[in-house]
Amino acid sequence: xxxxxxxxxxxxxxxxxxxxxxxxxxxxxxxxxxxxxxxxxxxxxxxxxxxxxxxxxxxxxxxxxxxxxxxxxxxxxxxxxxxxxxxxxxxxxxxxxxxxxxxxxxxxxxxxxxxxxxxxxxxxxxxxxxxxxxxxxxxxxxxxxxxxxxxxxxxxxxxxxxxxxxxxxxxxxxxxxxxxxxxxxxxxxxxxxxxxxxxxxxxxxxxxxxxxxxxxxx
Numbered sequence: 001x002x003x004x005x006x007x008x009x010x011x012x013x014x015x016x017x018x019x020x021x022x023x024x025x026x027x028x029x030x031x032x033x034x035x036x037x038x039x040x041x042x043x044x045x046x047x048x049x050x051x052x053x054x055x056x057x058x059x060x061x062x063x064x065x066x067x068x069x070x071x072x073x074x075x076x077x078x079x080x081x082x083x084x085x086x087x088x089x090x091x092x093x094x095x096x097x098x099x100x101x102x103x104x105x106x107x108x109x110x111x112x113x114x115x116x117x118x119x120x121x122x123x124x125x126x127x128x129x130x131x132x133x134x135x136x137x138x139x140x141x142x143x144x145x146x147x148x149x150x151x152x153x154x155x156x157x158x159x160x161x162x163x164x165x166x167x168x169x170x171x172x173x174x175x176x177x178x179x180x181x182x183x184x185x186x187x188x189x190x191x192x193x194x195x196x197x198x199x200x201x202x203x204x205x206x207x208x209x210x211x212x213x214x215x216x217x218x
Contacts, residue, residue, distance in 0.1 A: 077135030
């Protein structure tokens with residue numbers, strides 16, 4: 001019991017440290033511009049050593065974007081698992097994804113200006129979009145009763161071939177959702193978008209809803 005408790009304390013401290021570093025990175029980037037922020041500056045503002053910083057983030061851009069992304073990939077997976085069991089798969093997936101970018105999750109103009117101020121930040125932002133893929137695949141697999149793992153079972157012979165193809169479904173669907181979200185993000189990053197990101201994301205996802213609908217358990 002004591003070991004479990006100490007492990008839980010350590011894990012909470014790690015999460016708190018990661019949040020403190022990313023929050024400091026975002027604050028400094030907004031105050032000075034991302035190109036004027038050094039890793040040492042972020043570490044000092046977060047009251048950690050540069051070595052500790054490097055244990056959590058590989059670049060200043062990654063630290064900045066983590067604060068903006070708020071680990072949306074994991075939250076999307078949790079949100080999908082929490083949707084009503086009887087809800088159609090396409091509505092559940094689209095709803096779980098879009099709700100993470102709505103309201104407080106909607107990137108504002110200040111955030112847009114920050115992201116577009118540096119190519120490295122744009123690349124990191126698009127990477128955070130792609131990060132939704134794996135948690136989403138696992139949540140789709142749980143919802144459809146299939147296996148999203150790369151080592152999913154299934155006989156390689158003719159008798160098991162159909163099952164192996166079926167098990168690819170959650171990963172393929174999650175990749176399609178991730179690709180649609182990335183296209184929406186790339187379009188939104190263009191100068192002066194007239195459409196909120198959440199609306200652009202919803203529009204992009206409508207193009208893959210037929211595939212989600214077809215994959216729903218009968």
